[in-house]
Amino acid sequence: MRVVKGAVDRSLQAIELLAREARWMRMSDIAAELELEKGPAHRVLAQLCEQGWAEQDEQTSQYRLTLKLSLLGQRYLHGLGLPGLVQPILDEVAGQCHELVRLTVVNEGTLAWLAASQGAAPGLMYSPSMHSAIALHATSVGKAWLAAMSNDDAVAHALRGGLGKSNGPGTSKAITSVDQLIPELERTRQRGYGLVVEEAEPGVVALAVTVTSLTDGVVVGTISIAGPVLRIPGERYDAFHTLLKEASEKLGSVWPRASVGAHVHEAA
Structure with a gap:
C-alpha cells in the first residue's frame, strides 16, 4: 500500500508541476523539481502519457500536459x-x-x-x-x-x-x-x-x-x-x-x- 500511495503522490505532483509551467519540459528538469531520480521520474511520466494526462514530443523528448485535465475541470465546474x-x-x-x-x-x-x-x-x-x-x-x-x-x-x-x-x-x-x-x-x-x-x-x-x-x-x-x-x-x-x-x-x-x-x- 505504501508503494501505491507513493506512486499516486508522485503522479499528482508531476501533473501539478506541468500545469504550473504550462510548457514543454525536459525529463531531467521535471525530475529535479520533483526531487526524483531519473528512473522513477521516467516511470511517472510514462504512466501519465499512457493514461492520456501528458504527451511527449518525438523530436525533443520533452513532456507537457494534454488538455485532459483542463477538460475535466471544465466539465466539473x-x-x-x-x-x-x-x-x-x-x-x-x-x-x-x-x-x-x-x-x-x-x-x-x-x-x-x-x-x-x-x-x-x-x-x-x-x-x-x-x-x-x-x-x-x-x-x-x-x-x-x-x-x-x-x-x-x-x-x-x-x-x-x-x-x-x-x-x-x-x-x-x-x-x-x-x-x-x-x-x-x-x-x-x-x-x-x-x-x-x-x-x-x-x-x-x-x-x-x-x-x-x-x-x-x-x-x-x-x-x-x-x-x-x-x-x-x-x-x-x-x-x-x-x-x-x-x-x-x-x-x-x-x-x-x-x-x-x-x-x-x-x-x-
Missing part, C-alpha cells in the same frame, strides 16, 4: 453550475463600473482566479492574465481575504506567499514586512474592502471584498474591481464598494456547497 451562476453577476457589476471585475476562490491555502468580466471599452481595457499568481499582501483580493482571518493566520499565509522576500511579488509601493501588514489589515477591516494603489502593478488600482457562502458562513473567495488609476480616483471608491458588497451577497447566495477550488486557474 459546469456540472456544479457555478460558471453559469456567477457570470451574470460579474457581468452586471462590470456593466455598471465599466472596469475589469474578477472572481477568486479559496484553493489550497491561497486564492486562485476563477472568472472575470470586462466592462471597459476596447482600447481602454486593463486585461491581466487569469493564470498569474496572486500575491496576497500586494493585491486587493489578497488583503480582503487576509483581513477576514486572524492576524496570526494572515501573517502565516502572507509569508508563504512571498511577503518579506527580496525578490517577492509587487511593486516598490507594496508591503514588505509583517510590521506593515498588520496595520494594513486593520485599515482593511475598518473600511470594509481591500485596496491597492499601484502595489501589484504600476498604474493600477483595485478594490475587493470577500465572498461568503450563505449555506455555511465560510469565506469562499473574493470579488474585485480593477483598472487604471486615472479612471478610478478616490471619490469612486465608495460607489465601487457598494457594487462589490451587493455582488458579494448575490454570489454567496448562489454558491454551491461543493468545493470548486481544485478546478480553477492555478495561482502558483
Whole structure:
C-alpha cells in the first residue's frame, strides 16, 4: 500500500508541476523539481502519457500536459453550475463600473482566479492574465481575504506567499514586512474592502471584498474591481464598494456547497 500511495503522490505532483509551467519540459528538469531520480521520474511520466494526462514530443523528448485535465475541470465546474451562476453577476457589476471585475476562490491555502468580466471599452481595457499568481499582501483580493482571518493566520499565509522576500511579488509601493501588514489589515477591516494603489502593478488600482457562502458562513473567495488609476480616483471608491458588497451577497447566495477550488486557474 505504501508503494501505491507513493506512486499516486508522485503522479499528482508531476501533473501539478506541468500545469504550473504550462510548457514543454525536459525529463531531467521535471525530475529535479520533483526531487526524483531519473528512473522513477521516467516511470511517472510514462504512466501519465499512457493514461492520456501528458504527451511527449518525438523530436525533443520533452513532456507537457494534454488538455485532459483542463477538460475535466471544465466539465466539473459546469456540472456544479457555478460558471453559469456567477457570470451574470460579474457581468452586471462590470456593466455598471465599466472596469475589469474578477472572481477568486479559496484553493489550497491561497486564492486562485476563477472568472472575470470586462466592462471597459476596447482600447481602454486593463486585461491581466487569469493564470498569474496572486500575491496576497500586494493585491486587493489578497488583503480582503487576509483581513477576514486572524492576524496570526494572515501573517502565516502572507509569508508563504512571498511577503518579506527580496525578490517577492509587487511593486516598490507594496508591503514588505509583517510590521506593515498588520496595520494594513486593520485599515482593511475598518473600511470594509481591500485596496491597492499601484502595489501589484504600476498604474493600477483595485478594490475587493470577500465572498461568503450563505449555506455555511465560510469565506469562499473574493470579488474585485480593477483598472487604471486615472479612471478610478478616490471619490469612486465608495460607489465601487457598494457594487462589490451587493455582488458579494448575490454570489454567496448562489454558491454551491461543493468545493470548486481544485478546478480553477492555478495561482502558483
